[in-house]
Amino acid sequence: xxxxxxxxxxxxxRILGRNRLRAGLTMLGIVIGVGAVIAMVSIGEGAKRxxxxxxxxxxxxxxxxFPGVTSASxxxxxxxxxxxxxVSDALELRKRIPLLTDTGWSRRDVMQxxxxxxxxxxxINGISPSYLTIRDWSFTSGGPFTxxxxxxxxxxxxxxxxxxxxxxxxxxxxxxxxxxxxxxxFRVIGVLAPKGQSSQGSDQDDVILIPFSTAERKVFGTSFxxxxxxxxxxTDQVEDLPQAAEQIREVLRARHRLQTEQNDDFTIRxxxxxxxxxxxxxxxxxxxxxxxxxxxxxxxxIGIMNILxxxxxxxxxxxxxxxxxxxxxxxxxxxxxxxxxxxxLVGGVLGIALGIAGANLTTVIAGWPTIxxxxxxxxxxxxxxxxxxxxxxxxxxxxxxxxxIEALRYE
Amino acid sequence: MSSxxxxxxxxxxxxxxxxEVQALRGLSLTIERGxxxxxxxxxxxxKSTLMNMLGCLDQPTKGCYRLNGIEVxxxxxxxxxxxxxxxxxxxxxxxxxxxRTSALENAQLPLFYRGLSLKxxxxxxxxxxxxxxxxxxxxxxxxxxxGGQQQRVAIARALVxxxxxxxxxxxxxNLDSQSSxxxxxxxxxxxxxxxxxxxxxxxxVDVAAYTAREIVIHDGQIRSDRWTxxxxxxxxxxxxx
Numbered sequence: 001x002x003x004x005x006x007x008x009x010x011x012x013x014r015i016l017g018r019n020r021l022r023a024g025l026t027m028l029g030i031v032i033g034v035g036a037v038i039a040m041v042s043i044g045e046g047a048k049r050x051x052x053x054x055x056x057x058x059x060x061x062x063x064x065x066f067p068g069v070t071s072a073s074x075x076x077x078x079x080x081x082x083x084x085x086x087v088s089d090a091l092e093l094r095k096r097i098p099l100l101t102d103t104g105w106s107r108r109d110v111m112q113x114x115x116x117x118x119x120x121x122x123x124i125n126g127i128s129p130s131y132l133t134i135r136d137w138s139f140t141s142g143g144p145f146t147x148x149x150x151x152x153x154x155x156x157x158x159x160x161x162x163x164x165x166x167x168x169x170x171x172x173x174x175x176x177x178x179x180x181x182x183x184x185x186f187r188v189i190g191v192l193a194p195k196g197q198s199s200q201g202s203d204q205d206d207v208i209l210i211p212f213s214t215a216e217r218k219v220f221g222t223s224f225x226x227x228x229x230x231x232x233x234x235t236d237q238v239e240d241l242p243q244a245a246e247q248i249r250e251v252l253r254a255r256h257r258l259q260t261e262q263n264d265d266f267t268i269r270x271x272x273x274x275x276x277x278x279x280x281x282x283x284x285x286x287x288x289x290x291x292x293x294x295x296x297x298x299x300x301x302i303g304i305m306n307i308l309x310x311x312x313x314x315x316x317x318x319x320x321x322x323x324x325x326x327x328x329x330x331x332x333x334x335x336x337x338x339x340x341x342x343x344x345l346v347g348g349v350l351g352i353a354l355g356i357a358g359a360n361l362t363t364v365i366a367g368w369p370t371i372x373x374x375x376x377x378x379x380x381x382x383x384x385x386x387x388x389x390x391x392x393x394x395x396x397x398x399x400x401x402x403x404x405i406e407a408l409r410y411e
Numbered sequence: 412m413s414s415x416x417x418x419x420x421x422x423x424x425x426x427x428x429x430x431e432v433q434a435l436r437g438l439s440l441t442i443e444r445g446x447x448x449x450x451x452x453x454x455x456x457x458k459s460t461l462m463n464m465l466g467c468l469d470q471p472t473k474g475c476y477r478l479n480g481i482e483v484x485x486x487x488x489x490x491x492x493x494x495x496x497x498x499x500x501x502x503x504x505x506x507x508x509x510x511r512t513s514a515l516e517n518a519q520l521p522l523f524y525r526g527l528s529l530k531x532x533x534x535x536x537x538x539x540x541x542x543x544x545x546x547x548x549x550x551x552x553x554x555x556x557x558g559g560q561q562q563r564v565a566i567a568r569a570l571v572x573x574x575x576x577x578x579x580x581x582x583x584x585n586l587d588s589q590s591s592x593x594x595x596x597x598x599x600x601x602x603x604x605x606x607x608x609x610x611x612x613x614x615x616v617d618v619a620a621y622t623a624r625e626i627v628i629h630d631g632q633i634r635s636d637r638w639t640x641x642x643x644x645x646x647x648x649x650x651x652x
Contacts, residue, residue, distance in 0.1 A: 003529050018511060321507045324468065325521040325568065326496020328489040404468050408507065 005334070012339040015311075016346075023343060026307040030347030030387065031354060033296025034380045038355020040289050041376045043362055046369035048282050055275055057195040057204060059136040061238050063100075063245055065231040065252070068265035084265040086226040087212070089255060090128070093233060096251050099244040100233045104131035105212065107229035109220055113208060115167040115179040122163055124181055124208050126215025134234045137209075142175040142190030145211050153213040157186040161194040162206040184218050186210065241270040297383060301391035304343050308336060308395035319399050320407025329400040336399050340392025341385055348384025352377050413480040415575060415608055416442040416465060421474035423460050423631075434460040436631035437474070444575070447602040448610045449619035452628035459580070461628060462612050466499055466578045467491045479575055496524055500569025504581035506561040508553040508568075514540060515549035518567040525572070539567040543597055559590030566597060570607075577601070579611040583618055595621045 016023040067084045087105055094103040106127040113120050131137075132144050142158070149156050159167075159174055168174050174188045195204040216225065235244050245268045256265055312319070319332060359370040423435035434457045442448055452458040463469040464476060467483055468491070476483045479498060483491070495501075500521075508517045518536035527535075537549055543563040553561055562582060569577055579598065583591035599621050601607045613619055623640040626633060 003532075004523065004526055007523060007529065014511075317507060318509050321509060322520065322524075323492060324466070324495060324501050324507075326492050326524040326572075328492045328524070330489075331524055405463050408468075408503070 004331070005338075008335050008338050009342065011335070012342045015339065016342060022307065023346075026303050027300075027343055027347030027350065029296060029300030029303045030344055030384055031300075031351040033293060033300050034348050034351025034384060035354030035358060036296060037289060037293040038352055038372070038376055038380055039358035039362065039370075040292070042355070042359035042370040042372045043368055044282065044285050044289065045371040045373055046363075049371055050369055051282075052275075054197060055271060057136070057198065058271055058274070059134050059232075059234065060271075061235045061241060062134060062271050063233040063235070063241060063248065064269045065233070065248060066267045066269070067227075067229070068263075068267065084256060085228050085231055085252075086224075087128075087228060088226060089252060090228065090231045092255060093231070093248055093251055097233075097244060097247045099235050099240050099247065101236055102130045102134055102234050104128040104134050104232040105228040105230065106131055106232070107212065107215060107220065107227075109215075111182050111219070113163065113167065113179055113181050115177065118167050120163060120166045122160075122166075122206050122208060124210060124215065124219060126212040126220065127209050128212050131209075131232060134232045137195075138193040140191045140193050141173070142188070144190060145209075150211045150213050153217050154211060155184060155186045155214060155218065156189045156211065157181070158190040158192055158209040159188055160192050160205040160207040160209075162203055163208055164191055181208070181210070182219055238272065241272050245270050293383075297387050300344070300347065301387040304340055304388060305391040305395060307343075308340055308392060309398070311339070312336065312395050312399045316402065316407050316410040319402050320404050320410065323402070323404035324408060332402075333396045333400040336396035337389060337392045340396065341388035344384045344388030344391075345381075348381055351384070352380055355380075413477065414441045415444045415446075415479060416440065416610075417475075417477040418464075418471075419475045421464070421471045421476055423457075423464065423469070424472045434631055435464070435471070438628075438632055440626070440633065440636075442608065442610065444608055445602070445606045446608055446610075446624060447599070447622045448624045448626060449622040450610060450612045450626050450628060451614060451619055452634075453614070456628045457631040458612055458628045460631075462578060462580055462610070465576070465610060466501060467494045492524075496521055496572065498575045500566075500572065500574040500577045502562070502565050502569050502577065502579040502582045504584040506553070506558070506565045506585070508561055508564055510553060513550050513552055514545060514556065514564045514567075517553070517564050518571050520568055521572045536567070536571055539571040540564070542570060542601075543567045557590070558586050559593050562586060562590070562594050563597065566594070566601075570601070575608060577607055577609045579609060581613055582611065583613070583615070591618065 065085060085105075090103045090105045094100060104127065106125050108123045108125045110121055111124050113122055113124075129145050129147060129150055137158075139158075140161075144158070145154075145156060148154070157179065164174050167179065168177070174191055177188045178185050179188060180186070192205070192207070192209070198204050210219070212228075233244065233248065235241055248268055249264065252266055253264065258265065322332060356372055359372055362368050363370045418438055418440040421435050421438045422433070425432040425434060436457075438457075438461065450458050450461065460469065464471060464483075465478075467478065470476075470484055470486070470491070478494065481494065483494070486494070509520070515533065515536050518539050519532045522532040522535055540546065540549055543566050545560065545563050545567065548556065548560065551560075553564070556564065566582075577598075582598070583594055586594060595618060598609055598611070602609050609622075611618070611622060619625055620639070624636070624638050627635045
């Protein structure tokens with residue numbers, strides 16, 4: 001049996017080798033189909049990974065709570081314009097909800113920053129110390145605020161990369177320098193590691209962090225002491241995010257004395273919500289890929305079936321001879337199935353090579369990140385085998401059911 | 412021990428559209444081991460149908476055909492294929508070699524379906540090619556061989572399984588007279604020296620002259636069955652005409 005299979009494969013390869021052009025054209029459908037799928041999955045994976053990395057820059061397992069909107073005579077302000085969230089809300093959440101490992105808060109405003117003869121307009125973010133851990137900021141030099149800085153409303157600042165680039169000469173060390181924010185001198189005590197773009201496309205490195213108390217008392221001039229621009233919470237597990245969000249909602253509604261018919265005067269967003277939007281996009285992409293793959297494999301398979309039917313007709317006499325010298329039905333069947341699978345497998349392998357080349361070319365030419373996953377290659381290989389088997393069945397069966405007498409007489 | 416071939420009241424009826432064609436009409440025939448038989452008859456006489464049946468490519472509609480004591484009638488296609496592989500060698504008028512496949516591989520073909528190891532297949536096929544005088548031409552392709560040589564490859568393919576019956580359907584029909592004589596010489600020698608039973612379909616009298624027994628088929632029945640040479644000693648049964 002092993003000798004039979006081996007010889008059949010060799011025979012199949014030789015028959016295909018004889019009709020190279022025909023075999024090549026037959027395989028083209030599979031080659032292009034598999035190639036397109038591999039290339040597009042690689043591009044899709046690359047994009048997905050980039051988006052995931054962006055979402056991860058928000059921090060790990062983060063919940064963000066924005067204040068609601070103001071409403072003056074029915075005219076609504078922009079999101080976050082109301083001053084419904086306070087520092088005590090954040091502290092209360094921390095106390096009441098065990099799921100939350102930490103809570104933080106911040107308030108931001110765009111202001112002019114001056115250093116030496118340079119100036120820059122950038123967002124000043126007054127933050128609680130826990131903000132740094134929740135949002136996962138790290139440092140390229142210097143270090144974070146301390147609780148003492150917060151308590152004493154110290155004039156210290158952490159600079160994002162974009163700020164550093166715009167205020168300092170290349171190579172100049174910002175830590176220790178004194179900058180002025182709205183004429184108030186601040187000592188730089190740390191430089192933040194770059195995060196790049198956020199998932200919404202804004203530059204996350206264009207930021208200056210100062211202690212919340214300092215911002216409130218010395219820079220922003222707040223009319224409502226303790227009101228915050230946003231609150232942050234984090235959980236241990238991603239799975240806890242929805243439950244934590246629900247609990248936050250309940251606590252805040254109770255604290256804000258909202259009646260059941262009243263809407264929330266705040267908005268809760270979790271990292272999961274933000275990820276879902278992206279997942280929806282990639283799901284659409286996956287469905288499209290699946291559709292393309294199905295159609296091209298179908299077309300490729302029909303091509304193989306077509307050429308095999310031609311082959312069966314052309315070789316009717318040969319089949320008759322083989323039957324006359326003792327080939328049983330399964331022998332003939334195997335021969336054509338192996339030919340079909342050889343065609344589709346060679347096509348699949350060429351397609352995989354084409355797909356990898358296409359993905360790499362995309363990275364080189366368009367600069368898009370691509371990730372070639374081993375899974376996809378294995379699946380593509382397996383699928384091309386199945387296509388050969390499936391579309392080979394009909395011609396192989398047709399060959400095996402030939403009447404040897406008629407086959408021998410066939411001209 | 413039974414005879415090699417025993418046909419008893421064999422009928423073969425085809426249906427072509429609404430017309431019923433009786434290709435064989437109650438034919439009875441016995442052939443012993445070691446015989447060299449010519450089957451003759453005009454086209455449409457039923458001789459091809461008879462050959463197909465003797466070769467287990469076809470089965471009788473009615474009646475009984477036993478090859479080596481095995482009743483062929485009720486066998487399934489795969490069982491027939493097995494019998495063809497084990498017992499029968501075919502030689503065709505148009506050689507029917509597999510194109511673009513070497514002489515050796517053509518001669519190997521029946522062994523391929525026996526599931527022999529590749530090494531044994533090659534050795535036995537090479538030996539068979541040697542027996543028909545094609546030693547050294549193992550790697551030639553059919554297109555590189557003359558008609559006579561191609562037919563010899565076909566004979567080697569038929570011989571390679573050591574069949575109990577060799578069926579030759581107009582083996583010289585596509586050959587010039589020189590090649591025809593060579594091929595008939597080989598068949599005659601195989602029958603004489605190795606005792607292989609050969610049944611040969613022909614309509615050429617000088618080809619039939621090589622054989623020892625001449626059966627003429629007409630309208631699906633045996634018209635005449637006569638010995639043209641002395642019967643081989645292994646033949647014990649009287650043949651009634």
